Amino acid sequence: MVNLKRYLVLPSEVTAFEHNYLTRLNKIALYFFYAHIPIFMLVAWAADTGPLFALILSIAVLIGPTIAQFTFQSERAKSMVYGFTAMAMGALLVHFGQGPVQIEMHFYFFALLAMLCMFANPAVNLVAAVTVAVHHLLFWWLLPSSVFNYDASIWVVAVHAAFVVLETVAACFISRRFFDDVIGLEKIVRARTREVHLILNNIGQGFMTVDLHGTMSDERSTIVSSWFGESGDATTFQEYVSKVDAGVGEWFELGLESLRDGFLPTEVSIDQLPKRINLNGSILELSYKPINDASGALEKLLIIISDITSEIEREQAEVQQKQLMHIFENIMRDKLGFLQFLAEADDMIEAVAGQKYADLPHLKRIIHTIKGNAGLFGMASIASLCHELEDEIVLESRAPEQERLTTLKNEWKTTCAKLDHLLGERSGENIEINDADYKDVVRALLNRDDPDKIAEMIQSWKLETAQRRLEFIKQQAESLATRMGKQHIEVKVESNNLRLESAKWASFWSSFTHILRNSIDHGIESQEEREQMGKSGPGSIHIETYVDKDEFVIAVEDDGRGVDWQSIADKAIEAKLPHATEADLVNALFKDGISTKKVVTLFSGRGVGMGAVHEECAKRGGQIELKSQAGKGTAFMFRFPLDKSIYQPAPRLEASAA
Amino acid sequence: MGKLILIVDDSAAVRQQVGMALGQAGFETVEAGDGREGASAVAKNPNIAMVISDVNMPNMNGLEMVSEIKKNPSNRALPILMLTTEGQPALIKQAKEAGAVGWIVKPFNASQLVATVKKLTA
Incomplete structure (x- = not known):
């Protein structure tokens, strides 16, 4: 009824x-x-x-x-x-x-x-x-x-x-x-329109359509005006958006022109349209969908504007949290090494942001080193910022804008600030002695040895044990192999109980990671390849420090495929470097810009790392020897004149007894 | 044999990237390191079907090169595509006024670049 x-x-x-x-x-x-x-x-x-x-x-x-x-x-x-x-x-x-x-x-x-x-x-x-x-x-x-x-x-x-x-x-x-x-x-129709509007106005995205001259249709989400203000006299999107960002307006106009010209494929032209607007701390993303008329010709564009600020903030927060976890693991593993990394990187970042670098290759080298080390210590955001900067230098052949360098510095400061409570006081100087050191001193005292010698022994405690440094490098190498998706690598280290002055050797060790990276990325073959070559077991790297007469030696040896001399020679020719003798090629290998790797990854391949090693070595009056046998492996020997920064303990009784 | 494309960029890395993308798509490429080399390559080689050029380059920049090439009436139909980094809309405008057919922002998407070159040389 x-x-x-x-x-x-x-x-x-x-x-x-x-x-x-x-x-x-x-x-x-x-x-x-x-x-x-x-x-x-x-x-x-x-x-x-x-x-x-x-x-x-x-x-x-x-x-x-x-x-x-x-x-x-x-x-x-x-x-x-x-x-x-x-x-x-x-x-x-x-x-x-x-x-x-x-x-x-x-x-x-x-x-x-x-x-x-x-x-x-x-x-x-x-x-x-x-x-x-x-x-x-x-x-x-x-x-x-x-x-x-x-x-x-x-x-x-x-x-x-x-x-x-x-x-x-x-x-x-x-x-x-x-x-x-x-x-x-x-x-x-009105009811449906109301429903559609209800949806459009409540999904946090703005929609509008424009014709190929940018003229906006009357129907558009109200949220757009909450972002850009009322459109007022503006009839085109470029005029409208120029109220908040003139650059975006200009790019949009140019992009439309390209669409109207029709010379480029439509999707290519659309892809050149501006994609982001920074609006008082908010980040708006612009995306475009072509609307074709009945004959299939492009008639209009649907512009979809989304506020992606919170999305990006969330992503950044996630990245930072992950990063902090990584960094924390690294600190737990080796606090000393990490502190050194912080001190060095701090200097390098200051140099970059303060434009205190010699020339473009130098800048690129510094950024590359920061990238490598930040990557090793789990600072993904720093590593990726450096990667971008490096890309920019390669593409543009000029230094990135100051603003971008400052961004790197700020990100670094933010990360460091978060670390401070994990680290406690960064400059705390603890002395590390192991049981053997302790026994040596007690024995020397009981033997009434020369007090000068005992003093020297105790003074040496201020130096870092090379063993600790090598253990750390071993961990670095192993984790690097894992992160680069390589199979397990056996790293053996032998320090011969040397101690080193950490301040003097820190930047050398920092560049040393390039050698490891090269070894892991280029030198050591895949498991299948190794089996084909008749090599048993996983790839191995041996690192040793020792004193040879009046020289301090750091030796690294892998059992990989050896240096691809032909490839180095080709690159040397391309870079117009001498390439006649083996010595020439070794020199070329340590020149910036020479890399035999075809793919540039976050880890290696830009040919910058080896230059950094060479520089660090030269700074300390050292020399590099390279022995490589095709299919058998590569051995590097870094020879430095012996000085006060290296302490060699007297041979121990236990050692001779054993 | 594929069509011949001239790549003008002062960065060898970019030339290599572009060259590889086009090479895989079956194009032949020649390279020039700056605008002057680019303009003379066009003058010398009538087989060049298209030019892809950077904007900021030493010696002669991309804009000057476009004007130089377009001075010759027989090059009027030669498509010149600018490859540029974002942040310089005014330069793009000038390049288009000088006779460039369009522009793509670096870093570029290889498949889009290939699609564009195919369309422009069709």
Whole structure:
């Protein structure tokens, strides 16, 4: 019953479209019914029922609707009045059409009932049906000659009523469908638009479409104006976006020009459009989707603007947390080494940010070293910043902008600040002695050895044990192999109980990692390759420090494939370096820019590392010897003049006994 | 035999990258290290079907090179694509006014570059 009512009674809202439609139709209805008057007079004259009476009665019936037409506010109410009027006019026709065709005049009721569907309102059909039913019953009883030309009984009236009911049911259905699907279409569209807007305005992304000149469509997400402000006079996206970032506007304009030119593939041109806007600390991402017309030609662009600030912040926070974990592991493993790395890197970063470098290759070398070491100690963000800077230097052949160098420095400072609480005081100087050192001193004291010698022994404790340094390098090498996706590498170290002054040797060790990297990345073959070569077991690297007469030697040896001399020679030729003798090639190997690796990775391949090693070695008056046998391995020997920074303990009793 | 493309860039690394991308797609390439070398390569070699050039270069920059090449009426149809780093829209405008057909921002996407070269030399 409720549903039936909801079906017959229209929703109260009257759209502008419905209002205009009904206003017009109601006016037409009034004219239409006034046009009946002469017809009725004619019919009355023909049927001899009095044309003058027809005139008077018709006008009397039309007084009501005429008043309604000019006084009613609601067009729907006027329509209902016309529903009643239609039936009254039908009744007049039947009345004045008395005689042989009086029954045929009843057709007009059914014609009118159908015509009333034009009002798109079931209530109009109902008013008409009720009117005609009441009229027929009443007149059949009071004035039968006005309705029938014979002595009709009640069941005849019932037959008429049955036809009216049938037609009314169908007419109500048609009216309602007409209302919902045609007259109410605007409402449907509006409801859908509202839903779409609701979605568009609540997903944190801004949408708008522009044509190939940048002209914006009216429909756009409200969030866009919360970012860029009201568009005001701006009709194009480039004008609009220029209010917050002129550069983006310019690039957009250029990109559109490229699209309009059509010389480049569409997706290439679209890819050149600006992708990011920095807006008071927020980062907005712009993406574009081409919209083609029916013929498949590019017509418009859908611009999707997303605020990716929190996404990026979250990613950065995650990276930093991961990084801190890595760094922490490294600190746990070797606090001393880590502190040294911090001190060195601090100097290097100061040099870079303060533009205290000799030339471009020098800058590149420093950045490369920071990258390598930061990578080793788990500072991924620093390593990747350095990688970008290095790329830029290679691409542009000039120093990166100061701003970018400052970014590196800031990132470094931020990372260090977070580390401070992990490290405690960074400059704390602890002396490390092992059991053997302790026993040596006790023994020397008990033997009443030369006090100068004992003092020297104790002083040496201020020096770092080479063993500790080598152990650390061993860990570095192993973790490097893992991170580079290589199989396990056996690293053997032997320090011969030497001690080294850490401050003097720190930067050498720091460049030394390049040798390891080369060995792991280029030297040692894959497991399959090794098996084919008949080598058993995993690749191995042997590192040893010892004193040979008056020289301090650091020796590194791997059992990999050896140096690819042909490749070095090719590169030397390309770089216009001497390449005739083996010595020439060794020299070339240690020159910047020579790398035999085809792929540049975060770890190696730019040919910068070896130059750094060479530089560090030369600084200490050292020399490099290289022995390489194809398929057998490579051995480096770094020979330095012996000085106070190296302490060699006297041979131990246990050692000679063993 | 593939079409001949001239790559003009002062960075050997970029020339190599571009050369490799185009080489794999079946193009022949020649290289020039600056605008002057680039312009003279075009003057000497009528087989060059397209030029890909950096903007900032020593001796003669990309803009001057485009003007130089386009001075010769027979090069009017020779497509010149600029490869540039972001941050210099004014230079792009000038390059286009001088006769460059378009631009791609470095670092570039190899497949896009190849698609562009294919379209421009078709």
